[in-house]
Amino acid sequence: xxxxxxxxxxxxxxxxxxxxxxxxxxxxxxxxxxxxxxxxxxxxxxxxxxxxxxxxxxxxxxxxxxxxxxxxxxxxxxxxxxxxxxxxxxxxxxxxxxxxxxxxxxxxxxxxxxxxxxxxxxxxxxxxxxxxxxxxxxxxxxxxxxxxxxxxxxxxxxxxxxxxxxxxxxxxxxxxxxxxxxxxxxxxxxxxxxxxxxxxxxxxxxxxxxxxxxxxxxxxxxxxxxxxxxxxxxxxxxxxxxxxxxxxxxxxxxxxxxxxxxxxxxxxxxxxxxxxxxxxxxxxxxxxxxxxxxxxxxxxxxxxxxxxxxxxxxxxxxxxxxxxxxxxxxxxxxxxxxxxxxxxxxxxxxxxxxxxxxxxxxxxxxxxxxxxxxxxxxxxxxxxxxxxxxxxxxxx
Amino acid sequence: xxxxxxxxxxxxxxxxxxxxxxxxxxxxxxxxxxxxxxxxxxxxxxxxxxxxxxxxxxxxxxxxxxxxxxxxxxxxxxxxxxxxxxxxxxxxxxxxxxxxxxxxxxxxxxxxxxxxxxxxxxxxxxxxxxxxxxxxxxxxxxxxxxxxxxxxxxxxxxxxxxxxxxxxxxxxxxxxxxxxxxxxxxxxxxxxxxxxxxxxxxxxxxxxxxxxxxxxxxxxxxxxxxxxxxxxxxxxxxxxxxxxxxxxxxxxxxxxxxxxxxxxxxxxxxxxxxxxxxxxxxxxxxxxxx
Numbered sequence: 001x002x003x004x005x006x007x008x009x010x011x012x013x014x015x016x017x018x019x020x021x022x023x024x025x026x027x028x029x030x031x032x033x034x035x036x037x038x039x040x041x042x043x044x045x046x047x048x049x050x051x052x053x054x055x056x057x058x059x060x061x062x063x064x065x066x067x068x069x070x071x072x073x074x075x076x077x078x079x080x081x082x083x084x085x086x087x088x089x090x091x092x093x094x095x096x097x098x099x100x101x102x103x104x105x106x107x108x109x110x111x112x113x114x115x116x117x118x119x120x121x122x123x124x125x126x127x128x129x130x131x132x133x134x135x136x137x138x139x140x141x142x143x144x145x146x147x148x149x150x151x152x153x154x155x156x157x158x159x160x161x162x163x164x165x166x167x168x169x170x171x172x173x174x175x176x177x178x179x180x181x182x183x184x185x186x187x188x189x190x191x192x193x194x195x196x197x198x199x200x201x202x203x204x205x206x207x208x209x210x211x212x213x214x215x216x217x218x219x220x221x222x223x224x225x226x227x228x229x230x231x232x233x234x235x236x237x238x239x240x241x242x243x244x245x246x247x248x249x250x251x252x253x254x255x256x257x258x259x260x261x262x263x264x265x266x267x268x269x270x271x272x273x274x275x276x277x278x279x280x281x282x283x284x285x286x287x288x289x290x291x292x293x294x295x296x297x298x299x300x301x302x303x304x305x306x307x308x309x310x311x312x313x314x315x316x317x318x319x320x321x322x323x324x325x326x327x328x329x330x331x332x333x334x335x336x337x338x339x340x341x342x343x344x345x346x347x348x349x350x351x352x353x354x355x356x357x358x359x360x361x362x363x364x365x366x367x368x369x370x371x372x373x374x375x376x377x378x379x380x381x382x383x384x385x386x387x388x389x390x391x392x393x394x395x396x
Numbered sequence: 397x398x399x400x401x402x403x404x405x406x407x408x409x410x411x412x413x414x415x416x417x418x419x420x421x422x423x424x425x426x427x428x429x430x431x432x433x434x435x436x437x438x439x440x441x442x443x444x445x446x447x448x449x450x451x452x453x454x455x456x457x458x459x460x461x462x463x464x465x466x467x468x469x470x471x472x473x474x475x476x477x478x479x480x481x482x483x484x485x486x487x488x489x490x491x492x493x494x495x496x497x498x499x500x501x502x503x504x505x506x507x508x509x510x511x512x513x514x515x516x517x518x519x520x521x522x523x524x525x526x527x528x529x530x531x532x533x534x535x536x537x538x539x540x541x542x543x544x545x546x547x548x549x550x551x552x553x554x555x556x557x558x559x560x561x562x563x564x565x566x567x568x569x570x571x572x573x574x575x576x577x578x579x580x581x582x583x584x585x586x587x588x589x590x591x592x593x594x595x596x597x598x599x600x601x602x603x604x605x606x607x608x609x610x611x612x613x614x615x616x617x618x619x620x621x622x623x624x625x626x627x628x629x630x631x632x633x634x635x636x637x638x639x640x641x642x643x644x645x646x647x648x649x650x651x652x653x654x655x656x657x658x659x660x661x662x663x664x665x666x667x668x669x670x671x672x673x674x675x676x677x678x679x680x681x682x683x684x685x686x
Binding site: 116188218219251253265267268269270271275282286319322350351378 | 471472495496497498499500501502503505506521533534535538548549550551552553554555556559560576578579603605606608609610613628630631632633634635637638639640641642643645649650654670671672673674
């Protein structure tokens with residue numbers, strides 16, 4: 001799960017990591033008020049779940065509260081398109097107004113869980129302000145890493161080694177080491193999956209400040225952090241994905257093709273999308289219905305296909321294991337009863353209780369295209385989508 | 397032979413009295429697996445599915461000689477169950493549970509270090525040595541005893557691949573689902589190592605997917621292997637930055653892309669199945685030397 005920069009900075013401040021003074025604003029008037037309270041030059045930053053805001057015009061500087069009001073007005077209510085968003089961009093409903101900092105050096109600091117060492121890893125670099133993957137490619141020697149033993153925790157020597165690596169001295173050295181310790185505590189206590197401070201600035205007056213902040217959380221751990229869960233801004237997510245989640249389909253990802261897919265299992269669902277492309281088509285979505293043996297999720301998957309304006313044909317590919325094919329077949333029949341489905345539906349069924357599932361579909365009298373295997377399903381779905389006019393169904 | 401589980405496996409089911417645990421314990425028994433005990437704290441001394449239930453793994457091992465455990469415990473308590481089994485000295489743990497927090501798994505890995513327990517999963521379909529023992533969720537009937545080892549990050553895609561293999565008469569020595577999480581207990585390299593040493597395994601099918609670098613590590617290891625590997629990587633069409641169902645299936649850097657993994661595996665000598673419906677056929681051709 002992602003959160004906004006202003007929320008991340010609030011968490012950092014609470015954890016003892018210095019951030020610029022500032023506050024979020026939802027209207028130009030609020031932005032003006034915050035700017036006048038802060039006094040002096042301020043930065044207005046669009047709050048969106050995407051990087052690359054600077055280049056996209058999502059970060060502006062204002063010298064007066066009036067200018068802050070005007071610039072906030074240019075951002076609020078618009079959609080920001082960055083290299084990390086789709087062409088539609090993401091909505092700007094809030095801006096962060098904070099004091100402008102005079103920056104002498106831009107550093108980089110992050111914590112994540114490293115797959116290779118299977119433990120938390122802290123990274124620091126002098127090359128702040130750039131994307132870390134670019135730094136890793138161009139100048140890997142500028143990245144310093146330390147793997148943290150979860151039983152022992154983050155130790156001062158690890159902080160010192162990172163701070164030496166990025167050439168800090170004096171009070172800045174001590175402050176940075178303390179910031180690192182605080183970051184690690186925050187990371188562990190809130191089940192973060194990533195904390196990235198880029199840049200961590202050394203200001204001209206010698207302070208160490210987190211100028212930007214990105215915090216992601218482990219979705220699997222949200223059950224023990226209700227306070228974190230409440231921070232999510234669902235407006236930032238793809239609307240169809242939010243709709244799917246509301247209908248109990250957690251594993252739905254919108255894609256740009258025209259074949260709606262319903263599959264059980266994430267690996268199989270990815271493979272189905274790949275196979276569709278191999279056959280010359282494109283999937284409209286990734287959808288793993290999981291293993292819950294009720295018909296609701298099948299019915300709701302069909303609601304998604306009707307809701308998504310891009311869907312011209314549907315491919316159902318089920319290999320029953322934990323999921324029972326007869327239950328899924330029953331769900332398809334219920335979907336046909338509840339909705340006007342007038343796009344072609346290709347169905348491939350295999351696995352647990354497949355004979356019963358096929359019987360249910362055959363006896364229901366619904367119109368569908370039967371596929372004998374994995375490849376046959378993808379091939380027929382691609383052909384069906386090519387021939388299908390845009391004749392959408394409706395939820396009755 | 398085979399790897400991990402066979403006719404000598406004495407299986408303990410942690411969470412046997414829950415609905416999932418109960419359902420699949422029964423299925424494993426029907427397949428011929430020797431399920432010898434269950435553990436549900438608070439229900440020690442009772443019987444379930446005809447086997448004794450114990451309060452702790454330690455007790456269950458002492459009383460029944462269980463040498464492998466399968467875990468069906470909800471995510472919030474699953475790491476504790478894994479830790480308990482490790483602490484009791486269980487040689488093999490298969491954790492089915494999906495949704496365990498990553499930092500819980502960090503703890504598990506830290507505790508595992510230096511111990512002889514092998515952990516498979518979590519978030520996996522389990523392990524089967526066809527005709528000998530099933531410790532997992534897979535449909536037993538689609539498997540055929542034979543000499544191809546299968547290792548995969550996926551569940552249902554593996555069922556499809558196994559069905560392809562069996563329909564072509566290509567049997568399997570052992571099929572291992574290492575799971576879809578970011579920090580699996582066993583990696584591709586761990587399982588490839590076992591298959592390389594296994595006298596019954598002649599070739600290996602490796603089914604990877606986007607996210608992480610497990611496939612690249614496997615490719616590195618394959619350079620030392622004598623047995624042929626057929627590989628498929630799911631998620632060529634997956635958009636970056638999106639979690640594709642599995643917690644570990646998210647492209648966060650260039651190494652996580654399917655194309656990078658396919659390149660590494662191909663360069664290491666794997667035969668790449670570009671089309672997931674042809675993994676069975678590709679494997680048949682490889683073992684027949686066509």
